[in-house]
Amino acid sequence: MVTRGFSGRKPPTDTDARIPPGQYLEQGFPVLSAGPTPRVRTEDWSFTLKHGPRPIKTWNWTEFNALPLTKMTRDIHCVTAWTKFDTAWQGVLVDDILADAGIEPPTAFTLALSFDGYTTNVPTQDLTAGKAMVALLYEGKPITPDHGGPARLLVPHLYFWKSAKWLNGLQFTERDEPGFWELRGYHIYGDPWREQRYTGDP
Amino acid sequence: MSDGPAAQSPWQTVTIARIEKRTPRVTSFFLQPSRPFAYRAGQHVDVRLTAPDGYQARRSYSIASAPEAGETIELAIERLDDGEVSPFFHDIAAVGDEVELRGPLGGHFVWSDSDGGPLLLVGGGSGVVPLMAMIRHRAARRSAVPAALVFSARVWDEVIFRDELIDLHNRRDGFDLVLALTREPARRPADYSRRVDAAMMEQSMLRLPAPPRFAFVCGSNAFVSAAAQALIDAGVPAGLIRTERYGV
Ligand SMILES: Cc1cc2nc3c(=O)[nH]c(=O)nc-3n(C[C@H](O)[C@H](O)[C@H](O)COP(=O)(O)OP(=O)(O)OC[C@H]3O[C@@H](n4cnc5c(N)ncnc54)[C@H](O)[C@@H]3O)c2cc1C
Numbered sequence: 014m015v016t017r018g019f020s021g022r023k024p025p026t027d028t029d030a031r032i033p034p035g036q037y038l039e040q041g042f043p044v045l046s047a048g049p050t051p052r053v054r055t056e057d058w059s060f061t062l063k064h065g066p067r068p069i070k071t072w073n074w075t076e077f078n079a080l081p082l083t084k085m086t087r088d089i090h091c092v093t094a095w096t097k098f099d100t101a102w103q104g105v106l107v108d109d110i111l112a113d114a115g116i117e118p119p120t121a122f123t124l125a126l127s128f129d130g131y132t133t134n135v136p137t138q139d140l141t142a143g144k145a146m147v148a149l150l151y152e153g154k155p156i157t158p159d160h161g162g163p164a165r166l167l168v169p170h171l172y173f174w175k176s177a178k179w180l181n182g183l184q185f186t187e188r189d190e191p192g193f194w195e196l197r198g199y200h201i202y203g204d205p206w207r208e209q210r211y212t213g214d215p
Numbered sequence: 216m217s218d219g220p221a222a223q224s225p226w227q228t229v230t231i232a233r234i235e236k237r238t239p240r241v242t243s244f245f246l247q248p249s250r251p252f253a254y255r256a257g258q259h260v261d262v263r264l265t266a267p268d269g270y271q272a273r274r275s276y277s278i279a280s281a282p283e284a285g286e287t288i289e290l291a292i293e294r295l296d297d298g299e300v301s302p303f304f305h306d307i308a309a310v311g312d313e314v315e316l317r318g319p320l321g322g323h324f325v326w327s328d329s330d331g332g333p334l335l336l337v338g339g340g341s342g343v344v345p346l347m348a349m350i351r352h353r354a355a356r357r358s359a360v361p362a363a364l365v366f367s368a369r370v371w372d373e374v375i376f377r378d379e380l381i382d383l384h385n386r387r388d389g390f391d392l393v394l395a396l397t398r399e400p401a402r403r404p405a406d407y408s409r410r411v412d413a414a415m416m417e418q419s420m421l422r423l424p425a426p427p428r429f430a431f432v433c434g435s436n437a438f439v440s441a442a443a444q445a446l447i448d449a450g451v452p453a454g455l456i457r458t459e460r461y462g463v
Binding site for chain 2: 016017021022034035043046049050093130159193197198211
């Protein structure tokens with residue numbers, strides 16, 4: 014349905030192919046969250062890999078920062094319709110976390126866990142083979158608390174609510190268990206290219 | 216708190232039934248849905264505009280009306296001069312025009328009378344919109360839940376829904392309005408002439424008969440960060456605070 018009188022502010026056509034349907038190009042870096050920004054001190058930070066309720070391995074900040082660091086520059090897509098190009102992150106690939114724990118992924122699904130109780134589910138294969146990391150730096154600097162620092166998950170090929178802020182663990186689950194927003198009307202998978210925003214989207 | 220999954224909600228065409236200027240920068244658009252539209256106070260909708268060449272823009276807008284208000288849904292849209300969608304509404308949209316709408320959306324920043332209280336609402340600028348839906352819902356239900364709204368605006372004339380809020384305050388039925396004007400002197404005895412801070416939150420909570428059971432904070436990112444921190448500093452447990460950020 015064409016809207017009378019609307020022409021829109023079109024992005025340059027050379028970038029069209031990089032903007033998923035229904036998204037617009039954002040120059041800033043908006044912040045979205047369900048509650049207040051937790052202030053997590055690196056002294057208090059820890060990260061735990063779990064299989065169900067059972068902890069597999071826990072790292073403190075120093076131990077985690079000693080893992081191999083990888084750079085990832087990616088376009089990111091928020092379900093509130095902004096897309097941001099070329100965001101530059103550094104962190105530890107989920108592959109490298111698993112390698113350090115000496116395990117293969119035990120189940121097909123993973124729940125990301127955050128300090129504030131936030132959770133989000135991602136199929137395990139969307140986290141491995143170089144697709145996702147636990148990011149520690151944004152544009153070369155520590156991630157600010159508003160953007161999820163000290164550490165956040167980065168799963169750039171899914172809507173950004175999957176890239177859980179204030180991450181403190183990954184939990185392998187037998188089933189695809191909906192997380193915080195998935196229980197509140199958001200899509201269980203969240204592929205921006207298929208516009209999987211809300212429950213019921215194909 | 217009712218946090219169940221939102222029902223499937225595809226796009227529908229809605230007609231602009233009425234337009235009402237609220238403040239110099241905020242205008243309300245009353246939209247008539249083509250299908251029945253049930254929602255909870257605090258939810259939002261996505262609006263989609265389509266250009267002749269197929270280009271589309273979509274933005275989220277909170278619902279300002281109460282679920283009890285009847286058929287039309289009120290959106291209160293602030294004009295951002297260099298924006299894409301809000302200037303379209305302010306400069307071009309007219310009564311009788313159609314836009315596409317999806318929703319209701321959002322299952323976290325919601326409150327119903329049955330959830331209880333006391334309720335502490337903190338809004339900055341157009342962030343008052345979903346809080347207004349809660350306040351109107353409370354009034355429509357003749358709810359006894361104590362509620363206080365701390366509303367920050369730059370000046371008196373930019374206080375969205377000002378007359379209605381003052382009327383509701385004057386009913387003395389358990390709803391209290393506190394205005395924080397950041398660029399003008401306060402005009403009412405209980406109001407402030409500064410940005411929100413922990414002391415203001417503490418004093419505003421004293422207007423409630425008991426500590427808040429729910430705190431809702433909405434506005435720009437900077438406002439929400441500052442206000443949520445002020446609430447925490449005033450002793451509100453972080454887990455009680457729900458936030459909605461309008462991005463910029
Ligand atoms: C859940 C939710 C509820 C909301 N509810 C409301 C509501 O009730 N009322 C309301 O008014 N708003 C609300 N918003 C905000 C709303 O969705 C829009 O963000 C707002 O209307 C601005 O949209 P716009 O298209 O006019 O501006 P945009 O085009 O998105 O621009 C926003 C700002 O970004 C900057 N900008 C954008 N593009 C560029 C560029 N290319 N170069 C430089 N700067 C740029 C500009 O400074 C501009 O002012 C809500 C948002 C959310 C997420």
